[in-house]
Amino acid sequence: MSDRMTIHLSVWRQAGPESSGAFENYTVNDVNEHMSFLEVLDVLNETLIRKGELPVEFDHDCREGICGACGVVINGVAHGPQKRTASCQLHMRQFKDGDTIVVEPWRADAFPIIRDLVVDRSAFDRIIEAGGYVSVSTGNAPDANAVLVPKDDVDRAFDYASCIGCGACVAACPNASASLFTASKIGHLALLPQGDPERSHRVVAMVDQMQKEGFGDCSNHAECEAVCPKGISISSIALMRREYMKSLVSSGG
Amino acid sequence: MYVHCALERSPGCHHNTNFGFVHPHSAEMTQSRSKLRSLFSSQVGKKLLTGITGLALVVFVLEHMLGNLQFLAGDDAYNAYAHFLVGLGPALWVVEVILLVFLLMHIALGIKIWMGSRRARTSRYRKSKSAGEPSRQTLSSRSMLVTGLVIGIFLVIHLASFKYGAYYETTIDGTVMRDLARLMRQKFHDPAYAFGYPAVVLLLAVHLRHGIWSAFQSLGAMRPSISRPVYTLGGLLGLGIAVGFLIVPIAIFFDWV
Numbered sequence: 207m208s209d210r211m212t213i214h215l216s217v218w219r220q221a222g223p224e225s226s227g228a229f230e231n232y233t234v235n236d237v238n239e240h241m242s243f244l245e246v247l248d249v250l251n252e253t254l255i256r257k258g259e260l261p262v263e264f265d266h267d268c269r270e271g272i273c274g275a276c277g278v279v280i281n282g283v284a285h286g287p288q289k290r291t292a293s294c295q296l297h298m299r300q301f302k303d304g305d306t307i308v309v310e311p312w313r314a315d316a317f318p319i320i321r322d323l324v325v326d327r328s329a330f331d332r333i334i335e336a337g338g339y340v341s342v343s344t345g346n347a348p349d350a351n352a353v354l355v356p357k358d359d360v361d362r363a364f365d366y367a368s369c370i371g372c373g374a375c376v377a378a379c380p381n382a383s384a385s386l387f388t389a390s391k392i393g394h395l396a397l398l399p400q401g402d403p404e405r406s407h408r409v410v411a412m413v414d415q416m417q418k419e420g421f422g423d424c425s426n427h428a429e430c431e432a433v434c435p436k437g438i439s440i441s442s443i444a445l446m447r448r449e450y451m452k453s454l455v456s457s458g459g
Numbered sequence: 460m461y462v463h464c465a466l467e468r469s470p471g472c473h474h475n476t477n478f479g480f481v482h483p484h485s486a487e488m489t490q491s492r493s494k495l496r497s498l499f500s501s502q503v504g505k506k507l508l509t510g511i512t513g514l515a516l517v518v519f520v521l522e523h524m525l526g527n528l529q530f531l532a533g534d535d536a537y538n539a540y541a542h543f544l545v546g547l548g549p550a551l552w553v554v555e556v557i558l559l560v561f562l563l564m565h566i567a568l569g570i571k572i573w574m575g576s577r578r579a580r581t582s583r584y585r586k587s588k589s590a591g592e593p594s595r596q597t598l599s600s601r602s603m604l605v606t607g608l609v610i611g612i613f614l615v616i617h618l619a620s621f622k623y624g625a626y627y628e629t630t631i632d633g634t635v636m637r638d639l640a641r642l643m644r645q646k647f648h649d650p651a652y653a654f655g656y657p658a659v660v661l662l663l664a665v666h667l668r669h670g671i672w673s674a675f676q677s678l679g680a681m682r683p684s685i686s687r688p689v690y691t692l693g694g695l696l697g698l699g700i701a702v703g704f705l706i707v708p709i710a711i712f713f714d715w716v
Contacts, residue, residue, distance in 0.1 A: 216585075229585065282586035289590070308586045315581055378590065380601065381576030385502070413503050422579030423502050423572040425600065426673040432594035439593075440676065441683050448679035450503040454494050 211237040211303040213246060217262055218310045220319050223326075227319070229308075239299040243286060244269060244276060246298060247309075263322040271295035271435060274370030277377070278323045279310040284374035284433040292372060292435040312377035316384070316420040327373050329419040330387060336415035337408035338391040340400045359397045366394040368436040375430035381422030386430035388416045389446035390438050396449050406453040413450060509568045510677030512561040513670055517696075519558055520663070524703035531707065531716060534640035535631050542636040566611055573604045595690065600669040606662045613659040620646055647711040660704045667697025 213234050220227030234250050241249075244266050251261035267275035271292040278293050280286035286296040301307065309323065317325040355363075367390075375386035392409050395401030401408070424443060431440045498504040526544075530537040544551060589596045599606075621642060629638035646652045671693030675681050681689065710716045 279584060279587075282584065282588040283590045287590075310584055310586070313580055313582050313584055315579055380596065381572075382579035383502070383576070409503075410497070410501075413501055414497075417502050420579055421502075422576035423505060425572060425576070425603065426506075426595065426669070426676045427600050428593060428595040429589060432590035432592065432596075439683050441681065441686075444676055444679045444681045446679075447503050447507065447677065450501075451507065451679065454498065454504075 209239045211239065211298065211301070211305075213237045213298070213301065214304070214306040215246070215250065216306060216308045217250075217323070219262070219322055220311075222321055223318050227322075237298055239297070241298045242269065242294055243280065243296040243298065244294045263320075263324045265324050266294055269294040272370060274372040277312060277372045277374055279308075279312065279377055281308055284312070284377040285372075285435055289432070290435055290437045292370075292374075295435075312373050314373075314376045314382035314421065316382065317373060317376060325373070327371070329421070330371050330373065330384070332419060333384065333388055333412055333415045334391065337404065337411035338395070340395060341404060342400065353399050355398060363394050363397040365436075366390040366397070366438060366442050369394075369434075369438055370436060372435060374433045374435060376421060378429045378433040379422065379424075380427055380429065381425055383424040383430075384416050384419070384421040385424040385443050385446070386434065386438060386440065388412050389440075389442040392449055393442040393445045396445065405449060406456050409446060409449040409453050413446070505568050505572060506677040508564060509572070510674035512565040512568075513674045514678075515561050516558070516565060517667065517671060517674075517700075520700055521696075524700050527707050528703060530640065530643065531710070534629075534638075537640045537643075538629055538636055538638055539631060541639045542631075542634070545637070562611075562614075566607065569604055569607050593686075595669070595672070597669065599665050600673070603666060603669060606666040609662055610659060610666060613655075620652070643707070644711055647708045653708060653712045656708055657705055660701045663704075664697040664701035667700065668694040671696060 215232045216229045218227050219230045232250055234246055237246055247262055247264055254261050265275045267273045271294060276292055276294045277285060285293050287300055288296050311319050311323045312325045316329045317327055319325050369390040376382055376384050392412055396405050428440050529540045625642055627638035627641045628635055672690040675689055
């Protein structure tokens with residue numbers, strides 16, 4: 207049957223953060239073209255468990271492409287060959303019967319490998335903690351139309367806010383830079399009145415934290431935008447640089 | 460929280476950030492010093508400086524290329540132009556010093572950025588490729604350090620060959636001046652220089668294909684709507700500069716002028 211495929215997988219296996227890893231080859235038969243890529247890994251893992259072997263560890267949660275938990279490098283491209291698609295939403299119709307698929311974890315020293323395909327992305331959390339929020343008094347939710355924001359700004363802020371923090375930008379960047387992630391968070395808040403009071407402090411603190419975490423410098427390869435499952439534009443990085451320049455010339459907060 | 464932080468200097472406060480409303484004088488000085496430092500060391504600052512110095516160097520090579528084309532108007536015209544430039548004296552020295560500082564900064568930042576990216580990924584991918592549009596990852600963008608270093612090394616040879624090279628004299632309208640045109644003819648008949656020079660000039664075009672667009676992105680001047688035209692125009696400008704630089708050496712080598 208044409209929709210049943212045999213898929214060869216070459217998967218990175220690594221027992222723990224300190225162990226050295228290696229590629230293991232597996233073959234999964236009866237792959238349905240409507241299966242998602244992660245479901246192929248599920249099928250593989252069931253076979254491995256039945257054989258008494260350790261399953262391939264990989265991160266996943268919603269499997270709807272909106273949570274940002276999943277993400278592996280598939281045949282050299284973060285999240286695989288389909289544009290604007292997280293690994294969980296990549297379907298096997300993108301591949302052919304008999305294909306060999308190389309599966310690797312995000313590789314960046316700021317994202318240490320925990321096991322197999324699972325990496326520790328808490329560096330992103332610390333970048334957010336450095337300033338990716340607004341300090342507001344809590345209380346009742348304000349009226350939706352109490353603060354007016356121009357439509358264009360709302361749209362751009364929303365585009366940047368759609369970042370799910372999956373880390374594909376870092377994985378795909380030749381320099382392992384976290385600029386797209388950091389810039390999308392900065393851009394989202396810089397465009398809204400709620401983010402305005404702290405914008406100068408925010409950009410400096412988040413850019414500093416990104417560097418402290420050991421991410422590389424941006425060289426404007428724009429590879430991040432091409433692999434981003436949300437298609438976030440590197441115009442956010444340009445905006446981050448403008449914000450940074452403004453903070454350098456402004457004297458106070 | 461702000462006022463408390465600025466006045467009481469409690470240990471948990473971040474005095475080096477821009478958070479406080481009230482700044483003691485010394486804190487302000489520390490702040491401006493740290494701002495200057497962050498310009499050279501922060502990931503955004505390094506790109507801003509690389510972009511500014513890069514664009515300034517593009518303006519210089521463009522001017523240099525147009526200057527070289529004066530050779531086509533004849534040896535005397537070329538020598539007179541060189542004589543005029545040297546005659547600018549202190550004004551020229553200022554420009555030369557600025558260019559040298561910019562060049563050294565551009566090289567140092569490029570090496571620093573490259574070293575940082577090496578540290579950021581110590582384990583390599585077995586398989587890695589570009590996802591295609593809208594990626595701007597090309598051979599040009601991946602080879603910026605190599606093309607830049609070759610151009611830098613060439614520049615030393617180039618200055619030694621011409622600016623500090625053999626000094627011939629000529630007299631035009633009673634004025635004794637350097638006969639740079641004679642040196643040009645001599646150098647570009649030397650096969651090593653005649654073939655090495657075009658190779659480096661083409662590498663410059665490769666460098667500028669990514670570099671010009673990248674500089675505007677680094678300076679925050681890029682928007683999605685102008686990204687593609689700027690990338691195309693940047694590449695064409697790089698190519699145009701290379702072609703401009705190649706006209707005179709080719710013409711000399713084949714004795715067309």
